[in-house]
Amino acid sequence: MxxxxxxxxxxxxxxxxxxxxxxxxxxxxxxxxxSWLTNDTVYVAxxxxxxxxxxxxxxxxxxxxxxxxxxxxxxxxxRSVLIEAFPLRAxxxxxxxxxxxxxxxxxxxxxxxxxxxxxxxSVKDYVMRANTNINxxxxxxxxxxxxxxxxxxxxxxxxxxxxxxxxxxxxxxxGGYTVSHGRNRVEYRPPYMQLSMRAPFMQxxxxxxxxMMHLIDGPGxxxxxxxxxxxxxxxxxxxxxxxxxxxxxxxxxxxx
Numbered sequence: 001m002x003x004x005x006x007x008x009x010x011x012x013x014x015x016x017x018x019x020x021x022x023x024x025x026x027x028x029x030x031x032x033x034x035s036w037l038t039n040d041t042v043y044v045a046x047x048x049x050x051x052x053x054x055x056x057x058x059x060x061x062x063x064x065x066x067x068x069x070x071x072x073x074x075x076x077x078x079r080s081v082l083i084e085a086f087p088l089r090a091x092x093x094x095x096x097x098x099x100x101x102x103x104x105x106x107x108x109x110x111x112x113x114x115x116x117x118x119x120x121x122s123v124k125d126y127v128m129r130a131n132t133n134i135n136x137x138x139x140x141x142x143x144x145x146x147x148x149x150x151x152x153x154x155x156x157x158x159x160x161x162x163x164x165x166x167x168x169x170x171x172x173x174x175g176g177y178t179v180s181h182g183r184n185r186v187e188y189r190p191p192y193m194q195l196s197m198r199a200p201f202m203q204x205x206x207x208x209x210x211x212m213m214h215l216i217d218g219p220g221x222x223x224x225x226x227x228x229x230x231x232x233x234x235x236x237x238x239x240x241x242x243x244x245x246x247x248x249x250x251x252x253x254x255x256x
Contacts, residue, residue, distance in 0.1 A: 026111075027161045027207050027209060027231065028109075028111040028113075029161055029162070030108075030109040030111070031046070031056075031104050031105070031106060031109050031110070031111045032046070032047040032049065032161075032162075032205055032206070032207055032233065033045060033046045033047065033102070033104045033111060033113055033233075034113065034116070034126050034127070034207060034231050034232070034233045035102045035113050035114070035115045035116065036115065036116040036117065036126045036230075037099075037115050037116065037117040040087060040088045041085050041086065041087050041088065042060055042085070042086045042087075042088065042099050042102070042115055043083060043084070043085050043086075043126070043245065044058055044060075044083070044084050044085075044086065044102050044104070045081055045082070045083045045126065045127045045233050046058070046074070046076060046081070046082050046084075046104055047080075047081045047205040047233060047235065047239075048076035048077065048078060048079070048080050048081075048082070049079065049204050049205045049239070050078055050079075051078050051079070052078050053075060053076070053077050053078055054075070054076055054078075054106055054107075055073060055074070055075050055076075055106065055107070056073070056074050056075075056076060056104055056105065056106050057071065057072070057073050057074075057103075057104070057105045057106075058070075058071070058072045058073075058074065058084060058086075058102065058103075058104055059071045059102065059103045059104075059105075060086050060099045060101075060102050060115075061099065061100065061101045061102070061103065062098055062099055062100065063098045063100050068103075069086075069089065069099055070086050070089075072084065072086075076242070077240065077242070079204075079238060079239050079240065080239060080240040080241070080242055081127060081205060081233065081235050081239055081240070081241050081242065082242045082244065083127060083241075083242070083243045083244060083245055084244055084245070085244070085245040086099075099115055100114065100115055101113065101114060101115065102115060116230055116231065118139075119139075119142070120138065120139050120142055120143050120227055121136050121137065121138055121139070121195075121227070121229055121230055122136065122137045122139070122230075123135070123136045123137075123230045123232060125232075126230060126231070126232055126233065127232070127233045127235070127241070128199050128208075128232055128233070128234050128235075129199070129234070129235060129236075129237075129241075130199050130200060130201055130202045130203075130234055130235065130236045130237065131198070131199060131200065131201045131202075132198070132199050133196065133197075133198050133199075134196070134197050134198065134199055134208075134232065135171060135194055135195070135196055136194065136195040136196075136197075136229065136230065137192075137193075137194050138193040138194065138195060140152075140190075140191045140192070140193055141190055141191065143214055143227065144214070147216050149216070149217055150214065150215055150216040150217060150223075151214075151215045151217070152212055152213070152214055152215075153212060153213040153214075153215065154168060154170070154195065154210075154212045155168055155210040155211055155212060155229075156168065157210070158197055158208050158209065158210040158229075159208070159209060159210070160200065160202070160206035160207065160208050160209075160234060161206055161207050161209070162202070162204060162205065162206030162207075163202075163206065164200040164202055164206065165200075166197055166198060166199070166200050167197065167198075168195055168196075168197045168210060169195070169196050169197070170193060170194075170195060170196075171194045171195060171196030172192065172193065172194040172196075173191075173192070173193050173194075174189075174191060174192040174193075175191055176188055176189055176190060176191040176192075197210075199232075199234045200234075201236075202234065202236045203236040203237070203238050204235075204236055204238065204239065205233065205234070205235045205236070205239055206233075206234050207231050207232070207233055207234070208231065208232040208233075208234050209228075209229065209231055210229040211226060211227060211228050211229050212226075212227045212229065213225070213226055213227070214226075214227060
């Protein structure tokens with residue numbers, strides 16, 4: 001465990017900046033939407049970045065994509081982002097549907113997006129206002145799986161599909177060990193890392209993406225794993241946020 005902590009710490013601090021990785025998940029420019037799972041609810045955020053009111057259809061699908069679990073039509077005002085919630089429902093076997101994908105469509109286009117969940121990286125909000133700080137917690141133990149040697153190569157910058165980039169920094173890092181020489185005491189806890197970035201000042205809506213590469217180096221081992229960071233929708237001051245999942249006390253919530 002100690003070797004693991006030291007090797008990851010050295011790699012994170014000494015590895016030179018790397019170019020941005022190409023996102024595995026497709027990011028649409030025609031219909032911008034993100035989805036995520038929190039507890040037993042699937043959330044979907046859709047951006048209408050046009051100057052007219054548009055109607056969108058939302059369908060949630062379980063793993064085999066046979067039939068939609070839920071289907072709903074929503075009307076989104078111009079220059080607005082709408083957030084809707086879909087609680088998981090039990091199937092005939094009294095098990096919750098394993099919803100993995102959401103299909104969002106308008107009259108001309110459709111896009112299939114993956115439901116995101118906190119596997120390795122977790123973020124508090126998947127929809128953020130422009131020019132605000134974003135902190136992302138990284139589960140180092142889950143990523144490394146107790147390997148002894150390796151590196152995590154974090155993107156030097158994030159990118160936004162509508163244009164714009166920004167710096168990613170390691171905002172917090174704890175190796176997991178604290179030594180008190182005076183008392184001959186060693187305290188240990190899980191290693192912890194947090195990535196920090198600031199959403200750019202922008203108008204309109206965009207989807208922020210980044211990633212990291214996990215490399216395991218050792219005798220006879222040349223493992224490479226790409227880890228997609230959470231896709232975060234960023235909206236500017238010229239865009240309304242309509243959040244149908246929270247009480248009306250939210251200052252950004254509107255009804256048009």
